[in-house]
Amino acid sequence: MLLALSAVIPASDTRAAGKLIAAILTCDLPRYREAHRAFMKALVQKGYDQSNVEVITQTPNPDPISWANSIRKFNAIGADLIVAYGAPATLTALHERVEIPVVFADVYGPVETGVVRSMTSTGHNMTGISSKVPLVTLIKTMAELKPMTTLGVIYSAKEEGSLAQLKEVRRIAAGTGTILVDVNLGSPSGIDTVLATLFSTKVDCIFVTECTSGSRGFEKIVHRASELKIPVISLIPGSAQKGALVSLEADPVEQGQMAADYAARILGGKKASQLPVATPKRVDLVINLKMAKALDLHVPFPVLTAATRVVK
Structure with missing residues (x-):
């Protein structure tokens, strides 16, 4: 289900011109929606405008086939960055993507779930925010x-x-x-x-x-x-x-803000694999x-x- 289409990009960074961000929410839950709203707002606060980057957001049915179909669509349209909320959507992005960098949020135990190899070295063209708490x-x-x-x-x-x-x-x-x-x-x-x-x-x-x-x-x-x-x-x-x-x-707003920071760095030329998995401070x-x-x-x-x- 296509929920939103908007445009955001840092006006000062010409390397991000013409980029496409594709966001996938594991399902329609308040915590994912809250994190994504914070993500979008944080991009604006970082000096992004609505001129050069499209942000496509999808909330498929919560099942493996629907998650995979969304990621395949993102591959087909040539997304430059995938933002995934929740472990199921993130793991699907890991398995289905080609070389598209991925930023994830709200993943409990990225190492335990197999999303990354370690918190400091993800081992993939992927990074993001862990929602693991004690x-x-x-x-x-x-x-x-x-x-x-x-x-x-x-x-x-x-x-x-x-x-x-x-x-x-x-x-x-x-x-x-x-x-x-x-x-x-x-x-x-x-x-x-x-x-x-x-x-x-x-x-x-x-x-x-x-x-x-x-x-x-x-x-x-x-x-x-x-x-x-x-x-x-x-x-x-x-x-x-x-x-x-x-x-x-773990605060969904903080996770969305941190994901936006990582997205901005990647659009600016940073490799996702060079960014360690971040952990929430507000618990x-x-x-x-x-x-x-x-x-x-x-x-x-x-x-x-x-x-x-x-x-x-």
């Missing part, structure tokens, strides 16, 4: 609010970023003796089924990975879980506002006091002190 902080914060014997995890087997989060939480759980119950959510229509599995095993908490289906059905997950006094935690940006008790969120630990009250949970003062944002 998942152990989220789990430990939740444990301070409510002891956890059994932790439920909702993930998607089709998304490498979601799988990377599942592997990490498995490692954390193994170190604390927490029993893990993980369920694969293939589509939003399967929410009732996966929740029934988690509820039947009497999980103490549910962690929703940054999978597409979990993001789309997040409010339903929270509603059903809260009826049974089960807290939900997540890394999904904006999840605390939607009812998560605790969230640890919020958010505590939802309103949800804590609804779940009859006390929030200790040290937890409130550690939080960077509070939802009341």
